[in-house]
Amino acid sequence: LTPETETTAWTEKERALFLTLYRSMVLIRGFEDLIQALFLRGEVHGTTHLYSGQEAVAVGVSSSLDDRDRVAGTYRGHGHALALGVSAQELLDEMLGRATGLNGGRAGSMNAASMKNRLLGSYGIVGGSIAAATGAALALRRHNGVAVAYFGDGAVNQGYFHECLNFASVFKLPVLFVCENNLYGEYTLSEAVSGGPIAGRAEAVGVPVQVVDGMSVWHVRAAAIAAVERARSGDGPTLIEALTYRFVGHSRSDPARYRRSGELEEWKKRDPLVVARARLEAEGVASADIAAVDAAVARELAEAEARGLAAPLPDATALPSEFKEA
Ligand SMILES: Cc1ncc(C[n+]2csc(CCOP(=O)(O)OP(=O)(O)O)c2C)c(N)n1
Ligand SMILES: [Mg+2]
Numbered sequence: 001l002t003p004e005t006e007t008t009a010w011t012e013k014e015r016a017l018f019l020t021l022y023r024s025m026v027l028i029r030g031f032e033d034l035i036q037a038l039f040l041r042g043e044v045h046g047t048t049h050l051y052s053g054q055e056a057v058a059v060g061v062s063s064s065l066d067d068r069d070r071v072a073g074t075y076r077g078h079g080h081a082l083a084l085g086v087s088a089q090e091l092l093d094e095m096l097g098r099a100t101g102l103n104g105g106r107a108g109s110m111n112a113a114s115m116k117n118r119l120l121g122s123y124g125i126v127g128g129s130i131a132a133a134t135g136a137a138l139a140l141r142r143h144n145g146v147a148v149a150y151f152g153d154g155a156v157n158q159g160y161f162h163e164c165l166n167f168a169s170v171f172k173l174p175v176l177f178v179c180e181n182n183l184y185g186e187y188t189l190s191e192a193v194s195g196g197p198i199a200g201r202a203e204a205v206g207v208p209v210q211v212v213d214g215m216s217v218w219h220v221r222a223a224a225i226a227a228v229e230r231a232r233s234g235d236g237p238t239l240i241e242a243l244t245y246r247f248v249g250h251s252r253s254d255p256a257r258y259r260r261s262g263e264l265e266e267w268k269k270r271d272p273l274v275v276a277r278a279r280l281e282a283e284g285v286a287s288a289d290i291a292a293v294d295a296a297v298a299r300e301l302a303e304a305e306a307r308g309l310a311a312p313l314p315d316a317t318a319l320p321s322e323f324k325e326a
Contacts (some may be wrong), residue, residue: 010283019285019293020061021217022276025055026297030247031088034301035078035095035109039252044095051079056272057180058083060220061148061240064228065175070118070136072266073128075110075245076180077122082152084117089304105314113127123302126185127151127158130177134164137173137237140304144277146174146231165237166205174231177207177239180214182246183303184266187258191281203237214242218279222299247271297298 064081073080094101133149227238245267249256
């Protein structure tokens with residue numbers, strides 16, 4: 001894998017693609033900052049689990065997928081959704097509980113789903129995404145599609161993880177098991193509650209593992225491309241363990257005081273946006289082009305905020321369409 005600072009003589013097409021990936025990461029970061037601000041103003045109800053710091057994982061993986069594929073995200077799922085092309089407006093309206101939201105304002109932060117964007121759901125049950133993707137893979141293999149499950153380092157101690165990896169391995173299902181290892185499950189260091197490394201668990205049931213730098217969209221993308229190719233060729237699942245870090249607490253009420261001293265600062269040096277900007281610049285992408293992306297995203301989010309806050313609330317007395325008789 002190429003360190004971000006090395007130049008590899010990108011083609012014009014690559015330049016455009018990589019600037020798009022950068023834009024997607026900037027959008028996720030800006031979206032999460034906006035959600036946090038709106039939450040503090042009492043505009044976002046329920047809870048939120050922000051994706052800040054982990055952007056390179058969803059963006060790198062999504063860049064390896066196409067229309068045949070499906071994704072199961074987690075409650076930390078705003079990034080999973082945006083990386084698949086869900087519009088910031090629809091997702092924001094959903095968080096604001098508006099009728100114009102992705103799911104009519106009824107899913108909120110933790111349950112967003114979008115079949116048109118290949119997102120099966122954002123699973124609030126830890127490990128639930130693993131089961132959903134494994135099941136989806138049974139159907140997808142008929143169409144040469146691939147299923148992706150995002151889950152955290154905490155989820156590898158769930159029964160789902162062991163059962164599904166074994167099942168997918170035996171039946172050679174086309175699944176990418178993407179473990180976002182951000183070191184913590186809620187307020188607990190995963191190391192303190194896990195009897196052995198994550199990779200060993202997958203390898204024990206015949207699932208190969210790629211451990212990647214989860215702060216580099218290029219490292220994640222390269223691993224995902226290889227895993228997708230393996231899955232589509234009928235060779236079975238891969239576990240991608242992306243080493244990453246969340247820059248904020250677990251959820252809205254967590255000040256993250258359990259962090260070890262200096263830990264956040266160390267990881268911020270590998271902020272996926274900083275890493276990506278450095279690489280883009282090293283490849284000769286003009287600073288002005290990068291700044292233009294930043295400005296365009298800021299505009300998009302400001303407009304989305306104004307529109308979202310003005311959007312109508314759902315009719316609380318109307319039955320959601322799924323309860324109506326056909
Ligand atoms: C089955 C189940 N058990 C417990 C919880 C409570 N819970 C929510 S998030 C979380 C931590 C999960 O950590 P990890 O898998 O590392 O994901 P991260 O939040 O770090 O992305 C727990 C225990 C839950 N939602 N579902
Ligand atoms: Mg975790």
